[in-house]
Amino acid sequence: MSPLGPLSDQAQRPEAWTARSAVAVCAHPDDESFGLGGVLMALRREGTEVSLLSFTHGEASTLGAGDGPLDAIRAEELHQAASVLGARRTDLLAYPDSRLSTVPLEVLAGHVEALATEVGADTLLTFDLGGITGHPDHQRATEAALQAGEQLGLPVLGWALAAGVAAALRAETGVEMVGRVPSELDIELTVDREAQQRAISCHRSQLGGNTVLRRRLELQGATEHLRWLRRPGALSVAPA
Numbered sequence: 001m002s003p004l005g006p007l008s009d010q011a012q013r014p015e016a017w018t019a020r021s022a023v024a025v026c027a028h029p030d031d032e033s034f035g036l037g038g039v040l041m042a043l044r045r046e047g048t049e050v051s052l053l054s055f056t057h058g059e060a061s062t063l064g065a066g067d068g069p070l071d072a073i074r075a076e077e078l079h080q081a082a083s084v085l086g087a088r089r090t091d092l093l094a095y096p097d098s099r100l101s102t103v104p105l106e107v108l109a110g111h112v113e114a115l116a117t118e119v120g121a122d123t124l125l126t127f128d129l130g131g132i133t134g135h136p137d138h139q140r141a142t143e144a145a146l147q148a149g150e151q152l153g154l155p156v157l158g159w160a161l162a163a164g165v166a167a168a169l170r171a172e173t174g175v176e177m178v179g180r181v182p183s184e185l186d187i188e189l190t191v192d193r194e195a196q197q198r199a200i201s202c203h204r205s206q207l208g209g210n211t212v213l214r215r216r217l218e219l220q221g222a223t224e225h226l227r228w229l230r231r232p233g234a235l236s237v238a239p240a
C-alpha cells in the first residue's frame with residue numbers, strides 16, 4: 001500500500017511511490033503548514049518520516065509586523081507547527097526573507113543535501129515550478145531542492161495546484177497562482193484538512209485576513225496534487 005497512488009492509468013506514470021523519509025524544502029515558516037501541510041500529514045499517516053527545512057524566518061511578512069520581532073515569533077510558530085506535523089527534525093535557517101535569490105544556489109542546496117543525508121531521506125518535497133504563488137523565495141526553494149535532488153540522486157515531488165482551483169482563486173481574489181492541468185499532475189492524495197488546520201493555527205501571526213488561504217483550502221476540498229519535478233530513478237547529470 002502506498003500513500004502516493006497514481007492519478008490515473010495513463011502511460012508514463014510511475015508506479016505508486018512509497019516514501020520512507022521525506023524532507024520538505026520551504027522558504028518561510030508557514031509554507032510547511034499553509035501549503036504542504038495536508039500532504040505532509042497524509043505522508044505521516046502512512047508512516048513516512050517527515051523533516052522540515054525553512055531557509056528564512058519569514059521576517060519580511062507584512063502580516064503580524066506589529067506583534068514584536070517577527071523572526072523570533074515565526075521561529076516559535078514553526079516549531080509548534082512542526083510538533084503538530086510530527087516532524088522528526090526541523091532546520092530553520094536565517095537567510096534573508098524575500099531575498100533568497102541573492103544566496104548562491106549551491107549554498108542553499110548544500111543545506112538540503114546535509115539534512116537529507118542526515119535523516120536518510122529518499123524523497124524531497126517542495127513547491128511546484130513557479131512557486132505556486134510566484135513568490136521568488138518559493139521558486140528559489142524549488143531550485144535548491146532540484147539541485148540537491150540532482151546531487152543526491154533523489155526524486156523531487158512538487159506540491160501543485162489544479163488548474164481549476166488556481167483559476168477560481170484568480171477570478172475571486174485577483175491573486176495569480178500557478179495551476180496545472182490533469183496531464184501535468186502525477187499523484188492525487190486525499191488529505192485531512194482538520195488535521196492540517198491544527199498546524200495552520202500555530203502560525204497565529206500570519207492568519208489575520210488571510211482570506212486567500214481559507215478560500216484555497218475550500219476550493220481544494222480534501223484533494224491535493226503532486227507532480228514529479230525529478231522522477232524516481234532519473235539519472236544524474238555527471239558533473240563537468
Ligand SMILES: [Zn+2]
Pocket residue numbers: 027028030031135138
Ligand atoms: Zn512562503
